[in-house]
Amino acid sequence: MSISVSNISKSYDAVKALQDISFEVKSGELFGLIGPDGAGKTSLFRILTTLLLANEGTATVAGFDVVKDYKKIRNSVGYMPGKFSLYQDLTVEENLTFFATTFGTTIQENYDLIQEIYVQIEPFKNRRAGKLSGGMKQKLALCCALIHKPKVLFLDEPTTGVDPVSRKEFWEMLKRLQQKGITILVSTPYMDEAALCDRIALIQDGKILQIDTPQAIVKHYPKQIYNVSATNTYELTNALKAYEYSHSVYPFGEFVHYTDQRSDFNPTELKAYLESKNLSDLVIEKTKVTIEDTFMELAK
Ligand SMILES: Nc1ncnc2c1ncn2[C@@H]1O[C@H](COP(=O)(O)OP(=O)(O)OP(=O)(O)O)[C@@H](O)[C@H]1O
8 A cells, every 4th residue: 555544633723624534545546635625635635745743543655654754754755735835036957956955866867757747847947936837837846746756746736727738738747657656646626637536535624525436436426417508597596496306406517417306307397397487498408427516416
């Protein structure tokens, strides 16, 4: 096991940031922590990278205990914090050299691991980190987290605030790092990124709602979901919520996602009800379950 978390809890005064969290990440796995802001992801990352002490529970990373063996963990893991972690006044090259020196290595020694990412920012190697674009900063931060060849890589919301093209590129890079044998724990609030992980833990209010492969999580969703639309989405949502058989109603892109309490649900009946509420241009059609739907159901 590369990461093992047993019954970890963490509170900040009255705020219970993590409540009895347990899970394991296998060696070489790409594991995602999926949850909204404030779910407790950063607290968990800080505990696993030995920067924060838990109130209860134990955890090991790369076989080392996060409390007793904290120095060994610091040498064996790479951590890319959510907030920009680089020295804004140092150049790209100076930042990377700084991180390499801190770990007693050089850029040359481990260049093979970062090469693919570094070549993209090398043309700007003399630019100060504070003057880089969001995507460039993210690539530099990843290089800095990798420069000492970590066994386990912790990435806290690496794609937050990054454009969709750069996000896609970033996930492709992660897949290639995984192929080099690095275990990766990554957090994201973007549900579409969950599908790119081997396994995910859905987390909310400091609690794990479910852990499984993205495919299994979607497969076990208990209901048929319908895309519903009408001219007036606000009134449509209110009408659906007021419908006596509604199980769940929430906005989903251009549609409202609807599930019914009954197993013998008939969309024609719902259409008649919505028409009686003066809603027009109605569309009611079956749709596929996504991770976000599962999250909404579990978080209900
Ligand atoms: N130092 C702190 N003092 C008090 N409360 C804190 C502290 N750090 C985090 N919290 C609270 O603990 C909860 C979990 O925060 P945490 O940062 O771990 O979650 P997160 O999922 O990473 O969210 P975000 O993306 O917003 O950072 C939140 O309610 C947060 O306000």
